[in-house]
Amino acid sequence: MTDVAEGTLLIIGGAEDKEGDCEILREFVRLAGKRKGPLVIMTAAAQYPQKVSREYLKIFRRLGDEEVISLDIPSREHAQLSSSAKTITSAGGVFFTGGDQLRITSLLGGTEVDLALHEAYKKGTIIAGTSAGASVMSATMIIGGDEDSTPYPGSISMGPGMGLVHQVVIDQHFAQRGRLGRLVSAVAKQPAILGVGIDEDTAVLIDSNNHMQVIGSQTVTVVDGNNCEHTNVSEAEPKQPLGITAITVHILPRGYGYDFQNRQALVPEEEKNEAR
Numbered sequence: 001m002t003d004v005a006e007g008t009l010l011i012i013g014g015a016e017d018k019e020g021d022c023e024i025l026r027e028f029v030r031l032a033g034k035r036k037g038p039l040v041i042m043t044a045a046a047q048y049p050q051k052v053s054r055e056y057l058k059i060f061r062r063l064g065d066e067e068v069i070s071l072d073i074p075s076r077e078h079a080q081l082s083s084s085a086k087t088i089t090s091a092g093g094v095f096f097t098g099g100d101q102l103r104i105t106s107l108l109g110g111t112e113v114d115l116a117l118h119e120a121y122k123k124g125t126i127i128a129g130t131s132a133g134a135s136v137m138s139a140t141m142i143i144g145g146d147e148d149s150t151p152y153p154g155s156i157s158m159g160p161g162m163g164l165v166h167q168v169v170i171d172q173h174f175a176q177r178g179r180l181g182r183l184v185s186a187v188a189k190q191p192a193i194l195g196v197g198i199d200e201d202t203a204v205l206i207d208s209n210n211h212m213q214v215i216g217s218q219t220v221t222v223v224d225g226n227n228c229e230h231t232n233v234s235e236a237e238p239k240q241p242l243g244i245t246a247i248t249v250h251i252l253p254r255g256y257g258y259d260f261q262n263r264q265a266l267v268p269e270e271e272k273n274e275a276r
Contacts, residue, residue, distance in 0.1 A: 005166075010024070012133075038092060041070040041071065073113065080111050109162075188228075202218040223249055
C-alpha cells in the first residue's frame with residue numbers, strides 16, 4: 001500500500017465537544033503549537049462563515065492559543081490571492097470547519113490556497129477538519145448518499161476531494177446517522193480503498209508513518225475489502241441490494257489504532273495484557 005499521508009492529519013467525525021474538556025480540539029491546539037505560526041480557521045464549507053469563525057475563535061483562544069485567525073474564502077478569486085496563500089503557508093495548524101464538502105473543493109481546488117495547503121502540510125503544518133472538513137481530506141470523497149438503509153450500488157455519490165489522505169475514503173457522523181451501509185457501498189466499488197467511518201466527538205490522528213490513532217468519546221469503524229471474494233456491485237441495478245463477501249470490519253475506540261501499511265488494527269498494550 002502506498003503512503004496514506006505525507007504529514008499529520010486530525011480528522012474529526014463532527015459534533016466534537018466544544019464546552020467540556022474539549023479533548024479533540026485541545027489536542028489540535030497542542031499539535032499546532034509545536035510549530036511557529038498562527039492557528040488558521042478555514043470556513044470555506046460553511047454557509048454562515050462569520051458565525052462559525054466566531055465560535056471557533058472563542059474556543060481556540062479559551063484553550064490557550066492566542067494567535068488564532070480566520071481565513072474566509074467566499075470566492076475562487078479570494079483563493080487565488082497571494083495573501084491568502086501566505087496565511088496558509090505560515091500557519092502552525094489549519095482547521096476546516098463543517099458545512100458542505102463540495103463548497104470546499106469548488107472554492108479551493110487547483111487554486112493558490114490549495115497549493116499552499118499541500119505545501120504547508122508536507123512541511124509539518126497539522127491539518128484538521130470536522131464533519132464536511134473531514135470528508136474532504138481524502139482523494140475521493142463521499143458527497144452524499146442514503147443513510148440507515150440496506151447497502152445498494154446507487155446509495156452513494158462520490159467525487160474528487162482535496163487529496164490529503166490517500167487510499168482511504170472517510171465518512172463522518174457515522175454511527176449517529178447510520179452510515180455503515182453507504183461506507184460498505186463505497187468500499188465495494190473499489191475494495192483496495194479502506195473505508196473509515198468516524199463517530200461524533202471522535203477523531204483519528206494520522207501520521208506520515210501510515211499509523212492512525214483514535215481519540216474522543218465514541219468509535220471509528222474501518223471497513224477493509226481488500227480480501228473481498230465476491231461482489232455484485234458491477235451487475236446489480238442501482239436499487240438492488242448489494243452483495244459483498246469476506247470483508248473485514250474493525251470497531252476501534254479511544255486508544256486503539258490502525259496500521260495502514262499492514263492493514264492491521266492496533267490494540268493498546270494494557271488491553272493485550274488483560275487478555276493474557
